[in-house]
Amino acid sequence: MSLNTWLLLTPQLLVALGVVCCLLLISWQRSQQIIAWFTLMVLLVTIVATVSLVGQPAVHVTELLYVDSFSLVAFLWVLLAGFAAVYMSKAYLHSHLEVHDEFYLLLLLTVLGAGVLVASDHFASLFLGFELLSISLVGLTGYFRHQRHAIEVSFKYLILSASASSFMLLGIAFLYSQTGSLSFVQMQAESADNMIAQIGFLLFIAGIGFKLSLVPFHFWTPDVYQGSPTPVTFVLATISKSAMFIALAKCFYVEGFQTLIALPSIHHALSALAIISMIVGNCLALGQNNIKRILAFSSIAHMGYLMIVLLVHQQQAILLARQAVLFYLFAYLIANIAIFGVLVLIERERNVGNNIELSHWKGMFWYSPIKALVLIVALLSLIGIPLTAGFIGKFYLIILAANNALWPLLIALIVGSGIALGYYLPMIFQLFKKEVVTMSHMTTWRIRLWISVIFLLSIGVGILPDMIITPLLNF
Amino acid sequence: MTAIPLEHILILASILFLIGFVGVIVRKNALFILMSLEVMLNATGVAFIGAGSVWQQADGQVMFMLILTLAAAEVAVGLALLIRMKHQYRSLDIDVLSDLKGQ
Numbered sequence: 001m002s003l004n005t006w007l008l009l010t011p012q013l014l015v016a017l018g019v020v021c022c023l024l025l026i027s028w029q030r031s032q033q034i035i036a037w038f039t040l041m042v043l044l045v046t047i048v049a050t051v052s053l054v055g056q057p058a059v060h061v062t063e064l065l066y067v068d069s070f071s072l073v074a075f076l077w078v079l080l081a082g083f084a085a086v087y088m089s090k091a092y093l094h095s096h097l098e099v100h101d102e103f104y105l106l107l108l109l110t111v112l113g114a115g116v117l118v119a120s121d122h123f124a125s126l127f128l129g130f131e132l133l134s135i136s137l138v139g140l141t142g143y144f145r146h147q148r149h150a151i152e153v154s155f156k157y158l159i160l161s162a163s164a165s166s167f168m169l170l171g172i173a174f175l176y177s178q179t180g181s182l183s184f185v186q187m188q189a190e191s192a193d194n195m196i197a198q199i200g201f202l203l204f205i206a207g208i209g210f211k212l213s214l215v216p217f218h219f220w221t222p223d224v225y226q227g228s229p230t231p232v233t234f235v236l237a238t239i240s241k242s243a244m245f246i247a248l249a250k251c252f253y254v255e256g257f258q259t260l261i262a263l264p265s266i267h268h269a270l271s272a273l274a275i276i277s278m279i280v281g282n283c284l285a286l287g288q289n290n291i292k293r294i295l296a297f298s299s300i301a302h303m304g305y306l307m308i309v310l311l312v313h314q315q316q317a318i319l320l321a322r323q324a325v326l327f328y329l330f331a332y333l334i335a336n337i338a339i340f341g342v343l344v345l346i347e348r349e350r351n352v353g354n355n356i357e358l359s360h361w362k363g364m365f366w367y368s369p370i371k372a373l374v375l376i377v378a379l380l381s382l383i384g385i386p387l388t389a390g391f392i393g394k395f396y397l398i399i400l401a402a403n404n405a406l407w408p409l410l411i412a413l414i415v416g417s418g419i420a421l422g423y424y425l426p427m428i429f430q431l432f433k434k435e436v437v438t439m440s441h442m443t444t445w446r447i448r449l450w451i452s453v454i455f456l457l458s459i460g461v462g463i464l465p466d467m468i469i470t471p472l473l474n475f
Numbered sequence: 476m477t478a479i480p481l482e483h484i485l486i487l488a489s490i491l492f493l494i495g496f497v498g499v500i501v502r503k504n505a506l507f508i509l510m511s512l513e514v515m516l517n518a519t520g521v522a523f524i525g526a527g528s529v530w531q532q533a534d535g536q537v538m539f540m541l542i543l544t545l546a547a548a549e550v551a552v553g554l555a556l557l558i559r560m561k562h563q564y565r566s567l568d569i570d571v572l573s574d575l576k577g578q
Contacts, residue, residue, distance in 0.1 A: 124538060131545050138552050142559075151560050152572040155505070158556065162512045162549050163499055169519035169542060170492055173535075177481055177526035182534050196485065223575040 008059050008067040011050045011075055012115040018042030019112060022105045030099045036090050039104040043083045043111070050076045054472060063183055066121035066250075073326050073472050074118040074246040077333055081238040082111040084337045087450070088231040088344045103143055109136040110235060114243035118250075123172045123182040126247055130168070130211070133240055134161040140235065141228045147354065149227035160210060160220040168207025174200025179256070187256025193263070201260055202269060211244045212303045213296075215277040222284075225296035227354060230347060233292055234340040237299050242329045245306060249325050252310050253318050262313060270311055274409055277304025278416035285423045291343065291356045294423055295336075298382060301420065302332055305413055308397050312404045320403075324396035326472075331381055331389035331461065338378035338454045342371050345447065358427065363435035372431045374451045381458050383424045384417060389461035484525030491518035505560060505567045509553045516546045 006013075018039070025035060050072055058068030085107060093100045113132030120126040138161065142154025172182070178197040179187050206217065213221040225233050251257055260266055281300030288294045306328055309321040343356055350360060365372035381390035394417070401410040460467075495518060498511025520539045527535015557567065564571045 124534075124541060127538075127541060127545075131548070135548055135552060138556075142556065145559060149575055151556060151563060152574055155556050155560065155569075155572055158549070158553055159499065159508060159512065162553075163496070163515065165545070166492070166495070166512070166515040166519055169516070169538075170488070170522060172538075173488070173519050173522035173526055174485065176523065176535065176538075177485060177529060180530040180532070182538070227575050 004056075005059050005061050008053060008056060008072075009061050009065070009119075010053065011046050011072070011079070012112065012119065014046045014049060015042065015108060015112045015115055018046075019105065019108050022101075022108060026101045026105070030101055032093065032099050032101060035101040035104050036086065036093075039086050039108060040083065042108065043079055043086065047076065047079045047083065050079060060121065061119070064122045064125040065116075065119040066185075067119050070322050070326070071118045071246065071250070074242065074329070075115050076472075077326070077329055078111060078114040078118065078239050078243055081235070081242070081333055081337070082107065084341070085231050085235050085239070088234060088341060091344050091348060092229060092231050100143075103140070106136045106139045106143070107235070110140065110239055114239050117243040117247040120247055120250065121184050123176070123184075126251070127165070127169065127172070129243070129247065130165060133243065134165065134211075137161075137232070137236065137240060140232045141224060143232070144229055147229070149354065153224050153227035156220050157224050164207045164210030164217070166207075167203050167210070171200045171203030171205070171207060174203065176200075184251045184254045184257070187254060197260070198263065198266060201257075201266060205270070205273070208244060208248050209273065212241055212248075213300050214273050214303060214307070215280045215300065216273075218277075218281070218300050221300060222293045222296040225292045225299075226290055229354065230292070230340055230344050230356075233295075234336060237295065237340075238333050238336050241299065241303060242333065245303070245325065245329070249310060249322070253322070258313065261311065267311065270307065271406070271409055274304050274307035274311070275412040277301065277307065278412045279304075279419070282416045282419040282423075286419070288423070289357050289359075291358060291361075291427075292354075294427070295339065298420065298423075301416055302382075305394070305397055305416070308401050308406060308409050308413065311406055311409065312400055314404070317400065317404055320396070321400055324393075324400055327396055327465075328393035331393040331458075334389055334454060334458045334461070335378040335381045338374045338451075338458065341450065341454070342375050345371065358430050362430050362433045365431045366434065370448065370451050374455045375431060376428055377455055377458050379424050379428055381462070383420060387459065387462045389458045389465075391462055392465045479525075481525060481529050485522055488518045488522035488525065491515075491521065494518075503568055503570060505557055505569050508569065509550060509557070512553075513546055513550065516542055516549075 022035060022038065025038060054069050054072050058066065060066050086104065089103060093103060110133055113129050113136065116125055116129030116132060120129055138154050138158045141157050142150045144150055174196050176182055178194050181187060210217040225236065228236065252261060278301050281297050281304055285294050285297035309324050312318060312321050346356060346360055352360060377388060381388035384390045384394035397413065398410065401413065492515055495511045495514030498514065499508055502508050502511060520542050523535040523538045527533065561567060
């Protein structure tokens with residue numbers, strides 16, 4: 001392997017090195033402050049390395065990984081999410097007495113798993129990334145073992161992610177038995193017209209669908225979202241889902257898979273999956289009271305919207321589709337950072353544990369306007385109102401759907417967004433309700449800084465997408 | 476010795492997989508659920524080895540190694556949770572873990 005090959009793998013190697021150093025650090029001295037700063041530093045260095053590598057020519061790193069700008073930018077999003085998650089955990093873990101160094105270690109392992117996933121070009125590396133991600137997430141969901149729902153949540157997540165991975169593996173085995181190759185690029189197109197290969201492909205999608213919580217496989221999502229510690233819910237919503245989606249997109253855009261997807265039966269199955277995810281996800285969110293539950297259902301719908309980009313065919317559309325995926329995920333990430341960040345703050349102020357309900361942020365606009373403002377922008381961005389990042393993301397999806405004549409999906413997208421107003425708007429209205437509050441709320445300069453960065457990003461990307469983000473997406 | 480056709484291997488793997496899956500759904504005892512998960516994973520292992528031998532490649536067996544490793548890791552986490560569960564609820568019945576419900 002040449003030096004250049006190694007160079008392109010630096011981000012993943014840095015995170016892996018960080019994991020090892022974290023272990024050594026724990027055995028040397030158990031201090032929560034040190035390890036938190038150390039993790040932040042590892043992520044920061046990796047972010048810098050990744051940014052500087054974007055734009056390099058794509059390279060196969062052995063048969064297993066394929067690093068191009070697409071996967072580098074995707075990994076950048078994952079790292080940003082990881083950075084935000086560490087920051088939130090710092091605030092969250094502060095209130096507990098134990099030394100929680102394993103928490104950060106598991107977080108780094110999750111990021112590493114996501115890094116392997118976004119770079120994977122072979123079913124073996126896809127599988128390894130998938131498992132690294134899920135097993136460390138099982139640990140994270142049940143981390144606070146004294147909390148009421150810890151065991152329930154992590155048991156549910158363990159069982160469902162294990163069944164998901166066995167579905168995925170059976171699908172891969174079926175595909176392999178017909179094509180004779182585990183590598184994405186070597187998938188032969190002619191073997192697509194084969195019952196076993198098609199069943200295998202659908203099983204594979206089912207396995208990944210569990211992780212993305214597309215609708216027939218979504219049952220774990222609301223419970224796990226609600227019961228996990230808030231920073232972990234954030235990781236589940238952003239890192240795990242974006243990495244899975246990117247891996248799926250990488251394998252869908254390969255020629256061999258394109259012929260598979262073009263088959264009418266597979267195409268219809270995938271469209272159906274997307275449409276019911278959009279509609280059912282949005283409908284279930286109506287009338288919920290728990291904020292994390294609402295976010296769980298809305299994430300189901302968002303993954304449904306995003307499925308549109310997987311169903312395009314022409315080579316030209318695929319370039320646009322890649323940009324669309326990255327842009328949409330970025331908008332989604334920013335909105336989630338804002339919402340979960342504020343949730344962590346509210347939990348700390350009000351001491352309500354994991355169950356944040358809508359009434360807990362009633363009237364927030366009147367006593368803490370900056371937090372309320374950033375929440376409003378984030379919610380508007382999730383709806384897709386103009387001038388926010390989410391609008392441009394949705395715009396991409398609509399263009400793609402229209403150009404490729406995916407009319408049923410387009411209709412579902414619009415209907416779904418309409419239904420979504422039914423629960424996003426009440427969330428915003430709650431912020432303005434008058435209520436007399438007599439409790440302290442902290443807004444230190446750090447929190448203000450964070451909030452303004454997020455605020456500017458989500459507005460800025462919405463108004464001037466060309467300046468901020470497109471340079472990263474031109475590959 | 477005649478070779479076993481690929482279809483038979485895949486059918487065997489599917490049947491084993493279904494047995495495991497039904498076990499995961501039907502069983503009430505957490506320990507048996509973990510065992511059924513193992514059955515599912517090993518069924519995929521059978522399919523991989525069969526497919527690998529048809530193509531005369533080592534890839535299938537390599538995947539089986541990875542699956543074995545995963546199964547061990549998953550069981551380790553699962554058993555740790557099982558101990559916590561026994562400790563906290565004094566029962567391995569999966570129904571005690573159903574606090575979280577929506578509206």
